[in-house]
Amino acid sequence: MASRDIHGIDAPWGAFRHVGRDLRKVDGLAKATGAAMYTDDIALPGMLHAKTLRSPHAHARIRSIDAADALRLAGVHAVITGEHLPVTYGILPWTQDETALAVGKVRFVGEPVAAVAAVDEDAANAALKLIRVEYEPLHAYLDPFESLARHDPPIHEGRKDGNVSKHVHLAFGDVDAALAEADVVIEDDYVFHGTTHAAIEPHCAVGHYGADGVLTVWSSTQITHYVHRALARVLDVPAHRIRVIQPCLGGAFGGKSDPFSLEFVVAKLAMTTGRPVKMLYTREEVFYTHRGRHPMHMRYRTGATREGRLVGVDATIVIDGGAYSSYGLVTTYYAGQLLTGPYAFATYRFDSTRAFTNKPPCGPKRGHGSVQPRFAFEVQLDELASTLEIDPIEIRRRNLLGEHTTTVNGQRITSNGFARCLDVVEHASNWKTRHGQLPFGRGMGVAGSMYISGTNYPIYPNPMPQAAVQLKIDRSGLVTVFTGANDIGQGSNSIAQYLVAEELGLALDQVRVVSADTDLCPVDLGAYSSRETFMVGNALIDACRKVRPLVVRAVADHWQVDPSRVRFVDGVVVELDDPPLQPAGVAVGGEARPGASPPDAAAGRRWMTAAEAFQLAEARFDTLGATGAYNTPTLGGDYRGGTIGAAPAYSFTAHVVEVSVDVETGRITCEKVWIAHDCGRALNPMLVAGQMEGSAYMGVAEALMEAHGVNRFGLHAGPSLLDYRIPTTVDTPELAALIVESLDPEGPYGAKEAGEGPLHPAIPAISNAVFDAVGIRLKHLPFTPGKVLAALRARKDAAAGTPAPALAGGAR
């Protein structure tokens, strides 16, 4: 048993008992009843409250900070500034360009400059107003093209490449020759505007510095392990004296996957004051913290044969990164690396450049780095189809990548259910009789996508397992699972319960999960890149298969039968196959738990409870427990950056969207989304469907409503949930989740991801549906009514033979 073992896709005891069923989440009732403990629910004796002073300037040098008056205010215990936390950090080891509080200069409006700990939030807020900061404003870069054209003054000093955050250029095959020989080439510009996560729980952290010298930080994070490392680095405390705990979490979507200012600040203030310190961000502060989806300006050229076969794709992408690197290096790669499925590209080239700007830093949001290029490419593919007069689903079929193959950029593809996804949405939406045949103003569009199911890139290079778990087998019949995985609402704790109950043949309530506590749990890298189910699932199976044989052997020896005749079912151990007839419980008193009827007990077969089996095993082998681990196989193309985007498996999605367009108001109504998603095996179909619906909802929102940006003054355009418009229930289309199961050879029982992939096609499918509805191609997000009206006018003008003005909608 080892981290690179492949465990197969079959049920461990013949037939699945828990897997494949619509089971409740382990924390569902606690959340629904309000009993769940979130970070902000933590209250410790003597706890102080901290607040952050933020920069009012988009770009400025800090001349001086005077906190004397604030420190004199009654109730104030400490004020800290950048000089108290000067050590840089960043999620990636190569781009450690952040500090918890600004050092020397500020780079966006809302950047943390100082922090106050006081007896309550009001006292802390009052103290903030007494801190005097002298700034020397600098030129603010609000446009990435300007950042790339000039860099005096630079946003980050001392860089060789000015305001360039990262540049990637990769080519696979001779794209120029392929495009020159193509029967048709479509070339156009596409713009993704930028959105944020808008998780309902704002960021919160509590710091505690114990008399034993142990620093504990509770944080609403999705990456406990990286926060642990970053705290050790910045606070200069050995990692073994730091404990990081993630309590119940109210949504993340990638917005809690960096180490953040507040985590260092509460830790430092707790160490400074000797009191526990809590900081809860306001909604406005969450918008400044951001790390949302990057705005991208994308130029694509796609060439195909007359029959619609793709011969070459050429992309040039400028990425607006905001003020800091965050995951930007990965984003810059992902923008190109993740496009090479579900269609086979004969040749491919991309050039992507991430620019620093004086805006809240961008980062990973559900579908990190690949939602934007996917939008551009799928709209371009649709245009290729209409140019060649090929049905949009058919052109996608003609370019299928297929399973157990390799992409043009060297990524290994295992299972691939994309062809079935297309079939399923085509059938469910009655595509053949409706696409292209609905009345003017109503239309249907299709799009596809592929996404990573985990990544073999462990953020900091190391040869250790990416996921690890520990099992404690208790003589009470309870198995406790310790996992570093971060349950952010996606259900990773629930999946852990189902899988261990399945592997060990237990009832669900015999498995409890302790997660995301660095003192108790083996390291897991965290909830990002859709890795938890795949990697932790494999680690769990690995652990179970180490300990299960011991328990089985103890029972088999006790019964003096072959181990193959011992079977665990829902917490009861039974003897299989023609056992000698004798009263149950002769040997080990078979007291079945209340409500559990031992299978085949009536037939007189021998049986015992799992607790009794554990006791036999404990008596025989000493204290029972096991660790399990998972690590990715060696993956990726043999070139610099070739491992970025390499995943042990890929999920596939196809959407059909039906829209109506009000040609008088320009408003697009998304009527229905059919979502077919290949998640390998649906371990819990209800949770998979929830992820599919939630993803599609988020994609529709990004296409039609949500926009994250700054105004002409460099201030956030509306840092509130009133002005940043996430759809309400009445704005949400009907969503049909259609699960496709391809059974991946390396996933746990064949499972792959479901949390991010199903977002991608929603956005281009809407654009493509609008084309079917009213004949305009929307290429600039968001698809606002004003852009629709402008494009409709341009179309009318073009039809009338008058030259169309250049416009945002970009109808051709």
Added chain:
Amino acid sequence: MLRLPRFELRQPTSLGEAVTLLREEGAGAMVMAGGTDLLPNMKHELFTPRVVVSLGRVPELRGITRDPDGTLVVGAMARIAEIASSESVRKQAPALAQAAGLVAGPQLRRAGTIGGNVLLDTRCQYYNQSYFWRSALGFCLKKDGVVCHVVAGGSRCVAAASADCAPALMTLGAVLEIVGANGHRTVAIDEFWLGDGIVNRRLAVGEILVAIRIPPTPPGHRGAYGKLRERGSIDFPLLGVACRLDVGDGDRVEHGDLVLTALAARPKRIPQAASRLVSTRLGTEEFRAAIDELGALAHRQCHTLANVPGDQEWRREMIPVYVRRTLQAAAAGNGPVHHV
């Protein structure tokens, strides 16, 4: 979470007590009805009253009743959800019921009051922000500053009247009943507004809006409200259109009115609406021509500003569309005009 500034809460149990309290406290006090506008604004430090006088326990301000002459008397503390679902309001003042039904979202309509909606503070993207945000901007004309960020060089605040119910009440000829230290007064809602975004209503310090009187409407009365917004709930109007058609024999219009809001500091009536609509017959080409013309007129007379968030050009383009659709809805006896 944003903190509320500290204040003293007073909860009078009679109108007289409330008036006395407000007289004693003067400009340091503010009145709270449902609190759905006041409290968020206080969190943004737009208001920092020393005393908040809650009207929640004043019985005289509640309820919807009818005077013998048919006047509908709507207590200022009637909940917006009550207005939206009241049979009397739906029958006598359909535009008001529709407007009330589109205010904010369901929870806020249960907490918010009609009086609070009429007295809603004007709104602007440079004003309805936190203290930090406004300080980073350098503040504005309406609060703490001296410049307007909507109109460069502007010396008059253009924050937008954003109450959905106000234009509907204007088409209904509503009269506001107000009490203060100097006694009781009434004012036609048309006369109540000022063209100043800083304070757009004539309500003296210490005065309380008590009730809204809606005169009887004739049997052929029809009305409708159209609301433009991005989402199907919660959002303030990007444009509001209220209209009235009193229809007599032979489906002939005997009286008409058209009032728009969410443009500038006060709701705006299209003065030609009455003359253009009167004597046209519903369902005829003549009526259709009249409403098209009114749409074009409104488009000429009304300008959108970057005061409220959203696409300013699109909001202006929607003026003729929403004018036409709202009048059509009134003529057909349905409405409201809303995208969901």
